[in-house]
Amino acid sequence: MSLKFALLGVLSMREMSGYDIKRQFDRAVHFVWNASDSQIYRELRDLEKQGLIASRTIEQTGKPNKFLYRPTDAGLDELDAWLTSPAEAPYGKDRFLMRLFFMGRVDPESAVAVLEDRREQVCALLRVAEERLLVFTDLSRSQHPDLLWWQMRLIEGFQQMHTAQLTWIDSLIQAVKGHDVEAD
Amino acid sequence: MSLKFALLGVLSMREMSGYDIKRQFDRAVHFVWNASDSQIYRELRDLEKQGLIASRTIEQTGKPNKFLYRPTDAGLDELDAWLTSPAEAPYGKDRFLMRLFFMGRVDPESAVAVLEDRREQVCALLRVAEERLLVFTDLSRSQHPDLLWWQMRLIEGFQQMHTAQLTWIDSLIQAVKGHDVEAD
DNA sequence: ATTTGCATGTAACTCGTTACATGATTTA
DNA sequence: TAAATCATGTAACGAGTTACATGCAAAT
Secondary structure: HHHHHHHHHHHOOOOOHHHHHHHHHHOOOOOOOOOHHHHHHHHHHHHHHOOEEEEEOOOOOOOOOOOEEOOOHHHHHHHHHHHHHOOOOOOOOHHHHHHHHHHHHHHHHHHHHHHHHHHHHHHHHHHHHHHHHHHHHHOOOOHHHHHHHHHHHHHHHHHHHHHHHHHHHHHHHHHHHHHHHOOO | HHHHHHHHHHHOOOOOOHHHHHHHHOOOOOOOOOOHHHHHHHHHHHHOEEEEEEEEOOOOOOOEEEEEEEEOHHHHHHHHHHOOOOOOOOOOOOOOHHHHHHHHHOOOOOOOOHHHHHHHHHHHHHHHHHHHHHHHOOOOOOOOOHHHHHHHHHHHHHHHHHHHHHHHHHHHHHHHHHHHHHHH
């Protein structure tokens, strides 16, 4: 249900093959959405069967033929209907939060290790976001100025939320280490 | 794979039936994890088959018999191994962020409506978190002081991240409205 | 009289992951 | 000569959702 809109969305920007979309997901949209190649191919076939996207075939030698997809009018309508529909309730499935929920079971050293692990992962995400923001800034005279505006705001929000997470993780690490010393 | 640890986790706190767990998920842990009742019952049977939890039967009249589960030693070992294992990479699947990614397609009024919708949902989550924090504070002399400590930190982090999100959403709403006025 | 709570489950389905298969072309 | 890029797909599995079914007891 979500991949469907991710596909309609990226195809609304330009005509693409399944392979192109996979690359797009891995590079540009990675922190927003991702999917495996086999899932993308399957979903593209389904969407075409439903008449939400249409394809044209590029004959190739030495490689499999390539299918370039673009949304139909019905597809664009569905996309826009989804975009303006009331927001679904936030999911409430976060493996990391669940871990912390039970973290009292293990010794402080292990807990700190987990936190520092996460810290590094969040930093990595922030680095990717920063880089993306630069690319977008550079790309300012795009064919889709409105899309670009939202995408930059999105990355900024992403940065702000993850920076808040980082602050929190750091304070937790300090607290656990402090508590540790006290207990000695 | 995740529900498994959620179940081992809650059962490590006290012996519970599937029904109890469902209530726990709905009330206490809702913003961390959730699952449908049928999934919980299925997974409990699987985990028992795998020897990670054990049950005893409470005979009842007028209702179906009740099964109370608790983790086995093997189950607790698995739980602790998971708790201390390196953190999985953050998921990167966020429907709301994906929406915003394509939000440039629709008119500013619709976008503001979506943002205000989300704003209210985040506020609702924050109210639940606040309430939970009070319950926990009240519960301070628990049987599981370490668990409680982490759970309170968790809620605080949750609050901080969602407050950051709120700030961001508000600035977005302002920006869209402002841009709107300019365009007139 | 109706709803809510207790307490379990089955069946069908969708969504997503992992592993495997193919095969030419370009780059290191 | 090994790896990465291009380009598609199948098959099996695991995770999660939705709808349905049962039936008593207590509360509104």
